[in-house]
Amino acid sequence: MKRLILMRHAKSDWTTGGADHQRPLNKRGRKSAKALGDWLRAQGHVPDHGLCSTATRTRETLDLLGFDVPVTYEDRLYHAGPVAMTKSLSEAEGACVVMVGHNPGISGFAHELLTRPYHHPRFEDYPTGATLVAEFDIADWSELRPGTGEAMGFVIPRELLEESEA
Numbered sequence: 001m002k003r004l005i006l007m008r009h010a011k012s013d014w015t016t017g018g019a020d021h022q023r024p025l026n027k028r029g030r031k032s033a034k035a036l037g038d039w040l041r042a043q044g045h046v047p048d049h050g051l052c053s054t055a056t057r058t059r060e061t062l063d064l065l066g067f068d069v070p071v072t073y074e075d076r077l078y079h080a081g082p083v084a085m086t087k088s089l090s091e092a093e094g095a096c097v098v099m100v101g102h103n104p105g106i107s108g109f110a111h112e113l114l115t116r117p118y119h120h121p122r123f124e125d126y127p128t129g130a131t132l133v134a135e136f137d138i139a140d141w142s143e144l145r146p147g148t149g150e151a152m153g154f155v156i157p158r159e160l161l162e163e164s165e166a
Contacts, residue, residue, distance in 0.1 A: 049094030
């Protein structure tokens, strides 16, 4: 069995100006990324390898999750679609991989991978920080095929932050 944690980067800071690739997270995004890491640990979803776009906001999101795992940073994951994501994942090592990327590709990939869409009001639009955990009955990531993943969970940061404030 292989497990994928498919995450859209947390909320970025649009006030900094500059190139899109260098845009950092904002305060809410940093708080969300930490909350997502806590949620993943609480659910028992601890990655042993990371795949990440080279954009600043994806790198920060992954770092703030708080997992000490080997990470492969790939330019091809910057605004990648499902084909590039599949290629990156096919080369991954580890039983549980966290992949951090961008929309619309990350949403398209999530929809393509599952046997059926996850029942959550925000699964369709996959907002910033949205995180899907899916499991695949494969021995190697190179065996990954569309429509074969079983969703084990899906969360958005707003749900986690509301819980912590309650």
